Amino acid sequence: MTGHQLRAIALSFQGTTEAAHFDRRAFKVHRIFATLAADEQSANLLLTPEGQEFYVGLKPTAFRRLPNRWGDQGWTSVSLAGVDADLMREALEKAWQAATRSTKSRSRRD
Template sequence: MVSIETFRKIALSFPETTEEPHFEKTSFRVKKKIFATYDGLNKRACIKLSEIDQDVFASANRSTIYPVDNKWGKQGWTMIEMKKVNKDLFTDALTAAYCEVAPKKLVEQIRPNGSE
């Protein structure tokens, strides 16, 4: 299980990340682009992944990480059940989401030379 406090700590550790409201959710953004949201009522995160990353992370456990069930899911938006996910898997997925949205110069600060 990953708490909102842990989610926040990881997300805000990425360069130039801000936390802002997004409707009834909390969003985490880089350069005004959302890479993750948190739904406190349902204890779910929604992150933006590439199609390949979405498939890889969902293959770990489809009851924990799965595409949003509509056109947004086909664009990489992926749900994470916070009560079920372990911290390491969540950290890797959130890092991938940040890297999907952030400018290259910021990605290089956390993944030098494009390393995974």
């Protein structure tokens, strides 16, 4: 998996935009669901706690929970060299869905 491939997959999801986010590239649909490191060697994905546990358990050499509150919120780091395009597409779609659901939940409370 390369950063170019990740970018193409992330932008294929409906409503996704790309923008700078500190030293990373952020992919968002109302809310950021993935960021790509400047060196394009890793990405951070917003997963549900169950999704985080699943991917870390499935491929612990590639996926790891971020420390602190970020990890508690589902943010998970993935080494791009450790995953293929199919697995990354699946994980990115879960992250996109999580961001889409959280946006819908917030708008219902407003």
